[in-house]
Amino acid sequence: MTETMRAFVIKQVGETAVVEKPIPEPGPEEAIVRTTAALICTSDVHTVKGALPVEPGRTLGHESVGVVHSLGSAVTGFTEGQRVAVNAVTPCYRCSYCQRGFTSQCGGALGGYKYTTQMDGNMAEYFVVPAAQANLTPIPDRLSDDWAVYSCDMLSTGFMGAEHARLNFGETVAVFAQGPVGLCATMGANLMGAGRIIAVESRPERQALAKRFGADDIVDFTQGDPVEQIMDMTDGEGVDAAIEAFGFPQTFEACLRVTKAGGRVSNIGYHGENPAPLQLPLDAFGLGMNDKAIHTGLCPGGNERMGRLFQLMMSGRIDPTPMTTHTFAFDDISRAFEMMTSKEDGIIKPLITFG
Amino acid sequence: MTETMRAFVIKQVGETAVVEKPIPEPGPEEAIVRTTAALICTSDVHTVKGALPVEPGRTLGHESVGVVHSLGSAVTGFTEGQRVAVNAVTPCYRCSYCQRGFTSQCGGALGGYKYTTQMDGNMAEYFVVPAAQANLTPIPDRLSDDWAVYSCDMLSTGFMGAEHARLNFGETVAVFAQGPVGLCATMGANLMGAGRIIAVESRPERQALAKRFGADDIVDFTQGDPVEQIMDMTDGEGVDAAIEAFGFPQTFEACLRVTKAGGRVSNIGYHGENPAPLQLPLDAFGLGMNDKAIHTGLCPGGNERMGRLFQLMMSGRIDPTPMTTHTFAFDDISRAFEMMTSKEDGIIKPLITFG
Amino acid sequence: MTETMRAFVIKQVGETAVVEKPIPEPGPEEAIVRTTAALICTSDVHTVKGALPVEPGRTLGHESVGVVHSLGSAVTGFTEGQRVAVNAVTPCYRCSYCQRGFTSQCGGALGGYKYTTQMDGNMAEYFVVPAAQANLTPIPDRLSDDWAVYSCDMLSTGFMGAEHARLNFGETVAVFAQGPVGLCATMGANLMGAGRIIAVESRPERQALAKRFGADDIVDFTQGDPVEQIMDMTDGEGVDAAIEAFGFPQTFEACLRVTKAGGRVSNIGYHGENPAPLQLPLDAFGLGMNDKAIHTGLCPGGNERMGRLFQLMMSGRIDPTPMTTHTFAFDDISRAFEMMTSKEDGIIKPLITFG
Amino acid sequence: MTETMRAFVIKQVGETAVVEKPIPEPGPEEAIVRTTAALICTSDVHTVKGALPVEPGRTLGHESVGVVHSLGSAVTGFTEGQRVAVNAVTPCYRCSYCQRGFTSQCGGALGGYKYTTQMDGNMAEYFVVPAAQANLTPIPDRLSDDWAVYSCDMLSTGFMGAEHARLNFGETVAVFAQGPVGLCATMGANLMGAGRIIAVESRPERQALAKRFGADDIVDFTQGDPVEQIMDMTDGEGVDAAIEAFGFPQTFEACLRVTKAGGRVSNIGYHGENPAPLQLPLDAFGLGMNDKAIHTGLCPGGNERMGRLFQLMMSGRIDPTPMTTHTFAFDDISRAFEMMTSKEDGIIKPLITFG
Known part of the structure; x- marks a missing residue:
């Protein structure tokens, strides 16, 4: 039986x-x-x-x-x-x-x-x-x-996000959203040599965990455009890499906008909720010529x-x-x-x- | 003076x-x-x-x-x-x-x-x-x-396109458009170990040059959807890398569509003509998880x-x-x-x- | 039965x-x-x-x-x-x-x-x-x-030798010995973008095959020290990479000697014939500081x-x-x-x- | 004046x-x-x-x-x-x-x-x-x-040592000698994702600093062959990478011996004191075929x-x-x-x- x-x-x-x-x-x-x-x-x-x-x-x-x-x-x-x-x-x-x-x-x-x-x-x-x-x-x-x-x-996905950010030691990375996978990306970026981690998150308990896992700065997107906040925090230059851990077109686009030329966008967000194509605005994409790279993974x-x-x-x-x-x-x-x-x-x- | x-x-x-x-x-x-x-x-x-x-x-x-x-x-x-x-x-x-x-x-x-x-x-x-x-x-x-x-x-840009395709020897690459930069990308891909080069071009004199510079197959986009043609040519699997040498949203999207999971899209086209953002359709982008990478450069x-x-x-x-x-x-x-x-x-x- | x-x-x-x-x-x-x-x-x-x-x-x-x-x-x-x-x-x-x-x-x-x-x-x-x-x-x-x-x-091993040479297009590589694996390394280097291939070989029939497979220059080690010959051919600067396809301490050392600072030595020779350790002379090894790299593989x-x-x-x-x-x-x-x-x-x- | x-x-x-x-x-x-x-x-x-x-x-x-x-x-x-x-x-x-x-x-x-x-x-x-x-x-x-x-x-050289070790997160690395550059290599390896750092050092004050900077284990070479100690500590498998921060032939050879197949030896030691060539014993070097790599730098x-x-x-x-x-x-x-x-x-x- x-x-x-x-x-x-x-x-x-x-x-x-x-x-x-x-x-x-x-x-x-x-x-x-x-x-x-x-x-x-x-x-x-x-x-x-x-x-x-x-x-x-x-x-x-x-x-x-x-x-x-x-x-x-x-x-x-x-x-x-x-x-x-x-x-x-x-x-x-x-x-x-x-x-x-x-x-x-x-x-x-x-x-x-x-x-x-x-x-x-x-x-x-x-x-x-x-x-x-x-x-x-x-x-x-x-x-x-x-x-x-x-x-x-959680850890394998989040750390992959940090790996695809291809950080040199001391570089600056923004991590968009601090759900569990985003939190693990923060932890991973901290472990792999980031010099400054900017975590985008509005919920206090997640902000606190982000800090605990290595975030240096918190950007609360309910307090203003996160792109502007990050550009201000980096003296207008932007970050070396951005990790998308939310899965929405706006966040993906924000990742592209906050990265400096030569920057990497590492996607770990699941984009299955919203059927619209993701967008690459030409200014943030440098007309296709600013040495940015976008990586995806599972x-x-x-x-x-x-x-x-x-x-x-x-x-x-x-x-x-x-x-x-x-x-x-x-x-x-x-x-x-x-x-x-x-x-x-x-x-x-x-x-x-x-x- | x-x-x-x-x-x-x-x-x-x-x-x-x-x-x-x-x-x-x-x-x-x-x-x-x-x-x-x-x-x-x-x-x-x-x-x-x-x-x-x-x-x-x-x-x-x-x-x-x-x-x-x-x-x-x-x-x-x-x-x-x-x-x-x-x-x-x-x-x-x-x-x-x-x-x-x-x-x-x-x-x-x-x-x-x-x-x-x-x-x-x-x-x-x-x-x-x-x-x-x-x-x-x-x-x-x-x-x-x-x-x-x-x-x-011409050669420096075209070869950069081939470099960003990060070809392993013997891999298959599609090069969209065979203007002078696209022709140089074809030449570069051939020089850097491609096993099969599919050149997308409709003008006969450019098709001939593409062949001379190393293209194995020509796709004429006036004879049918180039994405379908390339998928057919590769038994439905797609190519390892695609080089965008045209500078239009449709071509960029086609590059994403013809690459298999793990594939690379290398952009060398100048996207300054058309102000619309480039689009990443979620199916071709694997919901952000299919290990594809997009590279840009100048x-x-x-x-x-x-x-x-x-x-x-x-x-x-x-x-x-x-x-x-x-x-x-x-x-x-x-x-x-x-x-x-x-x-x-x-x-x-x-x-x-x-x- | x-x-x-x-x-x-x-x-x-x-x-x-x-x-x-x-x-x-x-x-x-x-x-x-x-x-x-x-x-x-x-x-x-x-x-x-x-x-x-x-x-x-x-x-x-x-x-x-x-x-x-x-x-x-x-x-x-x-x-x-x-x-x-x-x-x-x-x-x-x-x-x-x-x-x-x-x-x-x-x-x-x-x-x-x-x-x-x-x-x-x-x-x-x-x-x-x-x-x-x-x-x-x-x-x-x-x-x-x-x-x-x-x-x-033959091809898999020889091409690995070329891969480990990590050539940028147009670089110069020396391939020591043109037995079948060395010949395949020559073919591989040619396929992967070398700008100049110097093949070290004394037998005429192997020299001829090396030329056929992409070698630009032949160094006959019976006609003088191959290190000196290669340094002369490169205006005293040396090569970007050297492939060891012979399997002897002298050849291995020669590979180190002919590479410029930042150069790569790619070993494909089988060193099982001679039990003595391979040697890294300090001048050719830059006292351990000249950004050279040595790769091995099977x-x-x-x-x-x-x-x-x-x-x-x-x-x-x-x-x-x-x-x-x-x-x-x-x-x-x-x-x-x-x-x-x-x-x-x-x-x-x-x-x-x-x- | x-x-x-x-x-x-x-x-x-x-x-x-x-x-x-x-x-x-x-x-x-x-x-x-x-x-x-x-x-x-x-x-x-x-x-x-x-x-x-x-x-x-x-x-x-x-x-x-x-x-x-x-x-x-x-x-x-x-x-x-x-x-x-x-x-x-x-x-x-x-x-x-x-x-x-x-x-x-x-x-x-x-x-x-x-x-x-x-x-x-x-x-x-x-x-x-x-x-x-x-x-x-x-x-x-x-x-x-x-x-x-x-x-x-100190930091630039030590961190280069860790960079050339090309660590994947969680890997094991041995750092030979904990002088100031070796200590910085330990700090760098810890910062760049090492999962276990084995520091080789005999002086107590340097051992203490190594621990403070991230070492997990200390090997005192006055208490027995460090190669044997490291092999024992790793269940006979060896480490993913070894950093040479001492500048002697014996330490360099030990680095080769403690790395597993596919391992990296990263040299930051200055080998100008001892004029003898460094040695690559064939067993530790896998007859030139065990996918090990040696990196040097300044x-x-x-x-x-x-x-x-x-x-x-x-x-x-x-x-x-x-x-x-x-x-x-x-x-x-x-x-x-x-x-x-x-x-x-x-x-x-x-x-x-x-x-």
């Missing part, structure tokens, strides 16, 4: 539910993980609103850690019961995109993001890990689940990168846990998801624990 | 003239060059139409070679009478932008482009060379002026780079002279400029010779 | 033989290829001389192409009977080294090189392909086996890179077949191996064909 | 003196700075011992800050009396080496290092600044001289980089002043130099103040 588990699914656009599903079996290159902790991501809120076409009944979630439940025949070097984290993006590592280093684009655009879009997500009691050899990351003993779970998406996965995030936590260089504003048992997942949708009570990231 | 020379100037928007001006004297870091050959650039046609605000009476031109007439006190290692080329962009090499490697953005956006915009251009019998130590390039004896003059803008100057272009000519690896479709004496500069405006008679680049 | 095949093995140091072995069966991630053509590599000559510790009876060879004989259960997108090439290096693509991009160091130093050192090589009628999803490369119909087989090691594998090599052949940009000086049937493999050892009759690469 | 100043000079090998010299006059591109604070560098100790051939009577010193005394005619944007710092390396920014980005190699190997070797150094009451437009760095008001003076050599100058160092100090991210173990008035420069030679009393850097 097949054993079952509970999973948090999208029933149809606008509706979620907890349902029973069979505990999955691993293919030769896969693993099954029993979930111990997870985070809810705003991108699932978008998914439930209908931003992405998803099959009804598909399990949501892509930020989970747990213990190895079973391993496929071709997976070596891991043991059942071992504590592991799995990135939101789980590339095959063997297609031409992966071989070129674009693992998040596994098999084609955004193809490394398999949970929810191509298979069941992992807001469930058990979940499948594709290409487990590369995608299972052992969690060091000293690192608790509530720390490790930030490696699955949460990079893989246990090598995850291991480096853990090393930074282990050595005390980063601590993402102040972003966990709320904790719920999986039994209360629906309530947690509602709060993530309404963004009430100053919620940043709700941690979900599994019995 | 001051000696005078003839110079080709903009009198006001829409009007040019040949006028007498004093032969300039060099400041300590400058040199004066007596012009022997020049090319007319389409960007001067734009300037005369009013694309850039330029002081009335300003000398036009930025693609000239000649011989050293006199040297400032701080300039060493050159001799009067020596044959030299000077890039369209003449950076100071000492400001913070230059030190960061963005020499075309000397002092700020597009600031390395000084001829016509900040000082007299060099479509004149004599011209000033700022920061001459870095901006005077000796022309090898074996290289005639009609070859060397292509280093001033003709890089400096005698080190110019010397490398000459080396490629000297060793027979490149020959730009098939682009010279017409030759005029400086006496006939007005007629040449008219033809460059009307683009009549299949004109690509008119060479101007000085007595 | 297990079917058998013939394989060319090392019996013990100094002795080879053709033996019968069972035709292998594929694991879930593997494929079996029936060999149609192969090249003999000098590194196998070194192996037989005892340079690497290899288990007696191990099949030699790592430059083979063929057709898919059978596929493991986890391998998709290939079909039995399909023509394929396999690189000498067959990484897993999933370990931390592979994820960091150092696929030739799969699992640890030189670990991507599995044939002969970790498993049977492929100078046999059938051979195993590990991680087949990434390591099987379809051969385009228009490309015959005698072309495709050069992608397995033939990169993977079907993405192999596909780009095929594209360069398909478009007519490269043709490696002039290096095939001799052809033998597999029946005559022992004679071919003897000639590769003695280097008699001007042999460069012997092609082995399979019935 | 020419005014005079005092300068600290080398009289002959092994002998120094304070002498009177005329206060210099600036050329058109130069500035004269009146010194307010300086540091003594161990490389001057080497120079006095005879490591570099230096003209008798040459002023020593290359780590000085002060106020602008006078400006050449071509220098703009600075004012007399302005507080400024000047890097030890003062490139022209216009030669081919500078244009290629190798400004420390201005005009040829090590040519950017002009003080003492090509002109009087700046351990004097006044000094000349070549190419002042690029080499004068305004000191922010909030930054005192004893902080600013660390930008002249203190990068320029006010753009200096400004970024100041920004890091201004924002509180770095504080180099704990390295100042001793302070002397310029009157006592001879005593200070003696102590720097004997390394007595735990001296790290002595600050010299000018009346």
Whole structure:
């Protein structure tokens, strides 16, 4: 008799539910993980609103850690019961995109993001890990689940934002929006040598976290045009790089406007909410000739990168846990998801624990 | 009594003239060059139409070679009478932008482009060379002026387009438009390891030159949507990089559409004709997450780079002279400029010779 | 009853033989290829001389192409009977080294090189392909086996040498030794934008091939110190990059000596013959402060890179077949191996064909 | 009547003196700075011992800050009396080496290092600044001289060491020797995203500073082979990068030995003490094939980089002043130099103040 588990699914656009599903079996290159902790991501809120076409009944979630439940025949070097984290993006590592280093684009655009879009997500009691050899990351003993779970998406995405800003030490960077991914971009920019970080954010609790994670200056866009504020703060010269962590055309355009010639715009915002094309005004774009560069990307996965995030936590260089504003048992997942949708009570990231 | 020379100037928007001006004297870091050959650039046609605000009476031109007439006190290692080329962009090499490697953005956006915009251009019998130590390039004896003059803008800009495409050997690149800069981008991509070059162009004589310079395939946009044609040619996958050498929103957008995830869009087109912002449609931009990158830039100057272009000519690896479709004496500069405006008679680049 | 095949093995140091072995069966991630053509590599000559510790009876060879004989259960997108090439290096693509991009160091130093050192090589009628999803490369119909087989090691290694030279267009590079890998480095440097290639070689037939593949100048080291010759040829300044394709301390040191400050030394020579450490003389090394860089590497594998090599052949940009000086049937493999050892009759690469 | 100043000079090998010299006059591109604070560098100790051939009577010193005394005619944007710092390396920014980005190699190997070797150094009451437009760095008001003076050599060189280690966030780096430059390399690696820093040092006071500047682990080479200790600490795998900040063949070789395949060795040690060539043992060098890279370099100058160092100090991210173990008035420069030679009393850097 097949054993079952509970999973948090999208029933149809606008509706979620907890349902029973069979505990999955691993293919030769896969693993099954029993979930111990997870985070809810705003991108699932978008998914439930209908931003992405998803099959009804598909399990949501892509930020989970747990213990190895079973391993496929071709997976070596891991043991059942071992504590592991799995990135939101789980590339095959063997297609031409992966071989070129674009693992998040596994098999084609955004193809490394398999949970929810191509298979069941992992807001469930058990979940499948594709290409487990590369995608299972052992969690060091000293690192608790509530720390490790930030490696699955928030830190990897935010740090990618800082990497694509290609900072030289001491340079100035503006980070637009200090939601969890923007906060991680701030932390990443601070870690990778920024000399000055200007964080754009209006909510006091997020401003405070931004400061804690390394921001030097806060720009509150409710107090005036953030572009003007940043230009004033930089004596009219602008910043070396700007990170877009909001996902709106105005913010994207502002990133272009605040960067000096030779500057980099690094996009990590998800632009699926607003169907209008992003705009590149010709003055800010230097008529196409001002040596600016725009980079895009999607949460990079893989246990090598995850291991480096853990090393930074282990050595005390980063601590993402102040972003966990709320904790719920999986039994209360629906309530947690509602709060993530309404963004009430100053919620940043709700941690979900599994019995 | 001051000696005078003839110079080709903009009198006001829409009007040019040949006028007498004093032969300039060099400041300590400058040199004066007596012009022997020049090319007319389409960007001067734009300037005369009013694309850039330029002081009335300003000398036009930025693609000239000649011989050293006199040297400032701080300039060493050159001799009067020596044959030299000077890039369209003449950076100071000492400001913070230059030190960061963005020499075309000397002092700020597009600031390395000084001829016509900040000082007299060099479509004149004599011209000033700022920061001459870095901006005077000796022309090898074996290289005639009609070859060397292509280093001033066309080859440097086109090759920058190929450099910003960051090709791995054997990759596929599309080059949109085969005007002189686009043709040089084709030549550059071929030189830097492209495995397949798809040139977008409708005029037969430019298609022929594109083939001669390394294009493998021609896409005629009058025969159907070039995006569809390129997607078909690449089995629906798209190209690794696209070079925009036309300067229109549609072409820019097409570049984004034809690149696969992880692809690069390298802009060398001048987008000063059409005031509308460029657009990034969200599907082609992967919602900001498909690892695409967009690079912009402006003709890089400096005698080190110019010397490398000459080396490629000297060793027979490149020959730009098939682009010279017409030759005029400086006496006939007005007629040449008219033809460059009307683009009549299949004109690509008119060479101007000085007595 | 297990079917058998013939394989060319090392019996013990100094002795080879053709033996019968069972035709292998594929694991879930593997494929079996029936060999149609192969090249003999000098590194196998070194192996037989005892340079690497290899288990007696191990099949030699790592430059083979063929057709898919059978596929493991986890391998998709290939079909039995399909023509394929396999690189000498067959990484897993999933370990931390592979994820960091150092696929030739799969699992640890030189670990991507599995044939002969970790498993049977492929100078046999059938051979195993590990991680087949990434390591099987379809051969385009228009490309015959005698072309495709050069992608397995020679072109990939030689081109890596040129890549590590990190050439800007128009720069000068010296390539030390024009054996098959050095010749491919010359071809690669030419393809990737070199402005001048100085090939160091004394044998006339190799000098001729070097010229054919893009060398501008030949330095014959039997006619005087090659360092002095190269310094003279470059007006005492030296070259931008030097590629070591010989594998001796003197050549390595010469590479360091001929590079100017800021220069790159790219090593592709196999330094297993001479046990003495390589030396970095302090003057040529600028007391450790002259911005020189030294890069090492091992033939990169993977079907993405192999596909780009095929594209360069398909478009007519490269043709490696002039290096095939001799052809033998597999029946005559022992004679071919003897000639590769003695280097008699001007042999460069012997092609082995399979019935 | 020419005014005079005092300068600290080398009289002959092994002998120094304070002498009177005329206060210099600036050329058109130069500035004269009146010194307010300086540091003594161990490389001057080497120079006095005879490591570099230096003209008798040459002023020593290359780590000085002060106020602008006078400006050449071509220098703009600075004012007399302005507080400024000047890097030890003062490139022209216009030669081919500078244009290629190798400004420390201005005009040829090590040519950017002009003080003492090509002109009087700046351990004097006044000094000349070549190419002042690029080499004068305004000191922010909030930054005192004893902080600013660390930008002249220590921080720029140490941070270059970390830059050449090309760290991905979270990687492990070993820094060999924690003299002032090694300490700055530790600080730089910490600032640029290292996940674990292993500092090799035996002196307790330097170990303590290393910890303060970001080292996670200390290896005391008097307690056992540092290579073995580091391999043990990394579970036999080795480090991603090693920085050589000592300048001895054994340390250089150890750097190669402790790096894993794909690792980087970044040299900042000055190897002028020991004339023997450095050695690359073939096992640690992977027979030339293990994807290791070796980078060398010399203190990068320029006010753009200096400004970024100041920004890091201004924002509180770095504080180099704990390295100042001793302070002397310029009157006592001879005593200070003696102590720097004997390394007595735990001296790290002595600050010299000018009346």
